[in-house]
Amino acid sequence: xxxxxxxxxxxxxxxxxxxxxxxxxxxxxxxxxxxQSLAGTQLREVINGSSYVGQSxxxxxxxxxxxxxxxAITIEWPSGEIQKFxxxxxxxxxxxxxxxxxxxxxxxx
Numbered sequence: 001x002x003x004x005x006x007x008x009x010x011x012x013x014x015x016x017x018x019x020x021x022x023x024x025x026x027x028x029x030x031x032x033x034x035x036q037s038l039a040g041t042q043l044r045e046v047i048n049g050s051s052y053v054g055q056s057x058x059x060x061x062x063x064x065x066x067x068x069x070x071x072a073i074t075i076e077w078p079s080g081e082i083q084k085f086x087x088x089x090x091x092x093x094x095x096x097x098x099x100x101x102x103x104x105x106x107x108x109x
Contacts (some may be wrong), residue, residue, distance in 0.1 A: 013064040016094040019046060023079040024099055027058060030078040035062045036071040064091060073097075 015035070019028035031046045044060040064070070072086040077099050085097070085104060094107040 011066075013067060013091045014061060015064065015070065015089075015091050016059050016061045017044075017073070018059050018094070018096045019075065019077075020096060020098045021077065021079070022099040022101075023081060024077045028077065028099070032076040033060055034072075034074040034076075036074075037064055037067045037069065038071070039065055039067055059094065067091075075099075 017033060019031050019033070020026065021028040021031070024031065027048070028046045029048050033044045033046070035042045035044075042062050044062070046058065046060065047056050049055045068091065070089040070091060072084060073089060074085075075083045075097065077083065079099070081099060083097070083099065089104065090106060096105040096107060098105070
């Protein structure tokens with residue numbers, strides 16, 4: 001018996017972030033991403049692998065629930081640099097943030 005499942009989504013918001021290091025290592029391994037919204041603060045650490053013959057994704061996804069705005073994204077880079085974005089942060093998108101850059105790159109859909 002074949003069954004087809006249709007995922008209609010749930011209307012919740014999200015953001016997915018990839019970091020690119022310039023002073024730090026290129027993959028930003030060891031960087032911390034702090035995301036602040038009305039729901040509170042979420043933290044992700046960029047890691048390389050978490051098990052034998054396994055690798056972690058360089059993309060960090062944050063669930064925002066019904067929140068339609070991100071108050072701030074703060075990145076603690078392995079180099080010790082701290083970068084903060086608190087204006088015009090897109091949601092429901094994949095973005096790229098490069099160390100020492102004030103621009104948030106959007107990944108085309």
